[in-house]
Amino acid sequence: MSRTLAAIVGGAAGVVVLVGLVIFLIWFCLSHKKSVSRTSETGSSDQSVQEGRHVGIELSLREARPFGMEELSLATKNFSDKNLIGVGKFGDVYKGLLNEGMLVAIKKRPGAPSQEFVDEARYLSPIQHRNLVTLLGYCQENFLQFLVYEYIPNGSxxxxxxxxxxxxxxxxxxxxxxxxxxxxxxxxxxxxxxxxxxxxxxxxxxxxxxxxxxxxxxxxxxxxxxxxxxxxxxxxxxxxxxxxxxxxxxxxxxxxxxxxxxxxxxxxxxxxxxxxxxxxxxxxxxxxxxxxxxxxxxxxxxxxxxxxxxxxxxxxxxxxxxxxxxxxxxxxxxxxxxxxxxxxxxxxxxxxxxxxxxxxxxxxxxxxxxxxxxxxxxx
Structure with a gap:
């Protein structure tokens, strides 16, 4: 009798675990499908992206990178005029070479630190497509704000x-x-x-x-x-x-x-x-x-x-x-x-x-x- 009862209890527990596993897999697939909606199949291999744009949001694997001003200064040779490639609405635009060898375009303007600036950069950065210039990251230091983009060589x-x-x-x-x-x-x-x-x-x-x-x-x-x-x-x-x-x-x-x-x-x-x-x-x-x-x-x-x-x-x-x-x-x-x-x-x-x-x-x-x-x- 006790063996029969134990078998029934064990079987029921197994069914509960199995149902829980199925529910988890369904939830994971739906969440994964929703997350990739911000990334084009022709753009990036990243498969998880940011769903919101405010404080407390879940960030993607392709987050906006926080750069240090020292790194950006080194990349542009202290923001040399020789590296100045344009002036836009955001501010001066410099060509830079990061330590890892990547060429970037760095937009620079005066600005007090703000969470809104960081949130906007985190919202835009995961958006990937072959026909969009990617925002790589941002920086806020010394009352200056920077946006760092991939560098596109042939201009406008x-x-x-x-x-x-x-x-x-x-x-x-x-x-x-x-x-x-x-x-x-x-x-x-x-x-x-x-x-x-x-x-x-x-x-x-x-x-x-x-x-x-x-x-x-x-x-x-x-x-x-x-x-x-x-x-x-x-x-x-x-x-x-x-x-x-x-x-x-x-x-x-x-x-x-x-x-x-x-x-x-x-x-x-x-x-x-x-x-x-x-x-x-x-x-x-x-x-x-x-x-x-x-x-x-x-x-x-x-x-x-x-x-x-x-x-x-x-x-x-x-x-x-x-x-x-x-x-x-x-x-x-x-x-x-x-x-x-x-x-x-x-x-x-x-x-x-x-x-x-x-x-x-x-x-x-x-x-x-x-x-x-x-x-x-x-x-």
Whole structure:
């Protein structure tokens, strides 16, 4: 009798342990699946990421690294002017070489220590994607604040299009511009797919960098969260940065995924024209390219603003579809703009078709309508 009772008790205990083990495994799988939602399969091999953004949150295996000021000073040779590579809204930007041999870009500004600064850096750092510049870590010492990013060697798309570092032959072929646009779109779309969603808030051509293989990487995602409010000069002629702001941002300071789409549309416009969107396409100096696009109904006259350096390296169909997508992105009404996921799909389709039509396959060249024949001239 006692043996039977012991067997029953032992069996019941085993069932309890087994049920507990199954429940634990289910919980672990669900938690693991949720945690990887902040990291793209094309970005990092890290599989666990931060779920929150406030004090007391559970940090990921890919935490923001706290740097010491001595280490950053050594990496930049005491913040030498020779290592100064730019000045942005956050402050001076220096190129640095860490002890382990990694090249980094270090943003530096005056600032009192704050927990909010640390929390924001910890929130942004785990966000990984092939088309995003990774925030590696931060530092707060001596009333100075630093953000440390991976270094992207080929600089910004704006420099390549119309800046001091533009190509010696003066052009990026249309296929290259499409590939850069697609990469940048994927980076933005990833931000919008996060939970909670992250709006870039400061997307512009100068914040799209290209690496040694000319893979586009979106920089400064979420950086505006460190900066506070939006400063807009007023009713006078817009600045190169303000031209990227959607109407609802200028009027109501209302950021959203759709305001990022508007900024992306201005980026597409600059890729199309090869110049800043603040440029006037007409004798009226108060005009700019964005206003011109929004007020132009006849697509046939868009040939006037296409970058002449492109020559005839594109098909009429591909260029037309690119322009149509750009026009949709810069719609004054946010409701009429597409989502970034749709923009990615369209750019991918246009690029694939453009590659197949403008690439010589063996000895046969497809018969296509090239850019020199784009649109019929209107009288």
């Amino acid at each position: 798309v704006s420099n390549h299009l119309y800046g001091a570092g533009q190509f010696s032959d003066g052009k990026l072929e249309f296929k290259h511009r499409l590939a850069i646009a697609l990469g940048a779109a994927k980076g933005l779309a990833h931000l919008h797919s996060l939970s909670p969603r992250l709006v870039h808030k400061d997307f512009k051509t100068a914040n799209v960098l290209v690496d040694e293989n000319f893979v586009a990487k979106v920089a400064d995602a979420g950086l505006r969260n460190f900066l506070g409010g939006v400063d807009i000069a007023g009713p006078s002629r817009v600045t190169p940065d303000e031209i990227f702001l959607a109407p609802e941002v200028r009027e109501f300071r209302r950021f959203s995924e759709k305001s990022d789409v508007f900024s992306f549309g201005v980026f597409l416009l600059e890729l199309l024209c090869g110049q800043e969107a603040t440029t006037s396409p007409s004798p009226d100096p108060g005009d700019n390219l964005v206003d011109w696009v929004q007020n132009t109904q006849d697509y046939s006259i868009f040939s006037r603003i296409i970058d002449q350096r492109l020559g005839n390296s594109f098909t009429a169909e591909g260029m037309e579809e690119f322009i149509q997508l750009m026009v949709r992105c810069v719609e004054p009404s946010s409701e009429r703009r597409p989502a970034m996921s749709y923009v990615v799909m369209e750019l991918d389709r246009i690029l694939e078709k453009e590659m197949s039509l403008t690439t010589v396959m063996g000895e046969q060249t497809p018969t296509v309508t090239l850019g020199s024949q784009l649109f019929r001239a209107t009288k």
